[in-house]
Structures are given as C-alpha cells and as structure tokens.
Amino acid sequence: MSRLSAEFDQIYMEHSDKIFSYIFLLVKDNGVAEDLTQDTFIKVYKSFEDFKGDSSIYTWIIKIARNTTIDYLKRKNRFAFFRIDxxxxxxxxxxxxxxxxxxxxxxxxxxxxxxxxxxxxxxxxxxxxxxxxxxxxxxxxxxxxxxxxxxxxxxxxxxxxxxxxxxxxxxxxx
Missing domain, CATH: 1.10.10.10 (Winged helix-like DNA-binding domain superfamily/Winged helix DNA-binding domain)
Known part of the structure; x- marks a missing residue:
C-alpha cells in the first residue's frame, strides 16, 4: 500500500462520518448523502497532493463537501433540511x-x-x-x-x- 493510499484511508476513516452528517443536514436524503460523501472523497483523493495545509484537513474536506453538495443542489434546484422529528x-x-x-x-x-x-x-x-x-x-x-x-x-x-x-x-x- 502506498503512503498516499494509507494516509487517505486514515483520513477517510477519521472524517467520513462527519462529512456524511454535514451533507445529510443539507440534502435530507440518506442515499444522496452517501453518494455525495463518496463524490467528496473521490475529489479529496484526486486533489490530495494539492492540499497546502493552510487549514486543517477537516476544514479542507468540508469545503470540498460543501461545494459538491451546492453543485448537486443547484442541479436539482432545491435546498432542504432534514426534519429532526x-x-x-x-x-x-x-x-x-x-x-x-x-x-x-x-x-x-x-x-x-x-x-x-x-x-x-x-x-x-x-x-x-x-x-x-x-x-x-x-x-x-x-x-x-x-x-x-x-x-x-x-x-x-x-x-x-x-x-x-x-x-x-x-x-x-x-
């Protein structure tokens, strides 16, 4: 296993649940949130070498998740929150x-x-x-x-x- 792959696996294990939770707050659909979380981490993996360390890795990933989710919502022309109840x-x-x-x-x-x-x-x-x-x-x-x-x-x-x-x-x- 390469260093990048091992480091990415650790990052995924540490942050994937929090990223899913954030995305779910925006889309209120479990399946869509799972797909967008996966899309987010594909983007993270592809651009991992570009991470400059100007912020925490979590902040950087949340930014990618936000952009991925906003793009999805624009395509779907909707914005919704889940109902807590x-x-x-x-x-x-x-x-x-x-x-x-x-x-x-x-x-x-x-x-x-x-x-x-x-x-x-x-x-x-x-x-x-x-x-x-x-x-x-x-x-x-x-x-x-x-x-x-x-x-x-x-x-x-x-x-x-x-x-x-x-x-x-x-x-x-x-």
Whole structure:
C-alpha cells in the first residue's frame, strides 16, 4: 500500500462520518448523502497532493463537501433540511415527556432555521451545529472573517426574530 493510499484511508476513516452528517443536514436524503460523501472523497483523493495545509484537513474536506453538495443542489434546484422529528432522541436520563418536549423544541428550531436565507442557514449549521471556528467557516465559505462574523450576528438575530414570530421564546427552543 502506498503512503498516499494509507494516509487517505486514515483520513477517510477519521472524517467520513462527519462529512456524511454535514451533507445529510443539507440534502435530507440518506442515499444522496452517501453518494455525495463518496463524490467528496473521490475529489479529496484526486486533489490530495494539492492540499497546502493552510487549514486543517477537516476544514479542507468540508469545503470540498460543501461545494459538491451546492453543485448537486443547484442541479436539482432545491435546498432542504432534514426534519429532526424523524429521528429518535435517546436518553437514559430523560423521561418520555421530556424527550417529546426536546424533540418538539428541536423541530421548532430547525423549522425556524429552514425559513432563513441560504447564507444564514449555512453559517448557523457550520458555526452553531457543526462547531467550526470563524476562521474555519471563512475558509469553507470563501468569505473574509468579518463577513462570517457579521453574517453570524445577522443569522442569529434573524433566527431569534423567526422564533418570536412563531411565538417561541429563545430559551424554550434553544
């Protein structure tokens, strides 16, 4: 096995689940997310020698995954989020009514995020759901850090407005 192949295998094992999860947030279809994850890692393999190390390998791969997914969505002329309520929330510490309330609050939050414009959705997903730093988000989206900060602030304000419009207090849904 070549050094590149062994290194790629390690990168794939370490990051493929996280990349799939990110793509799934955008396309809400398991099969499509699997295909796009595979396409992403084919692109990563083909361009691995071009990785300069200006960011973490994960940030670089997320950027490739984002571009691959956005290209797919443009071809399909749609953008969608998954509905959180189709997943079970498992917890050994919560009672069934608490679990139902958490699921409902998460659904409300995702419905509110889904109603925001695409730039706001992406920033919220990358910063608040996936936990990327401002610098990493600027790399992924090809924006300067100031734009990421400003868009994050506006996106969160828009999310709060949307939650208020829906009659939800921020604390309840967040």
């Amino acid at each position: 189709q997943f079970r929330l498992e917890s050994n510490e919560s009672s069934p009514p608490e679990i139902l309330l958490k699921n409902e609050n998460v659904k409300i939050l995702y419905d509110a995020i889904k109603s925001l414009k695409l730039n706001y959705q992406e920033v919220i997903i990358l910063r608040k759901i996936k936990g990327f730093s401002i610098k990493e988000v600027s790399t992924i989206l090809d924006w300067d850090e100031t734009k990421v900060k400003n868009t994050s602030t506006r996106a969160l304000a828009g999310l709060k407005r949307e939650l208020m419009k829906r009659g939800e207090s921020n604390e309840k849904a967040l």
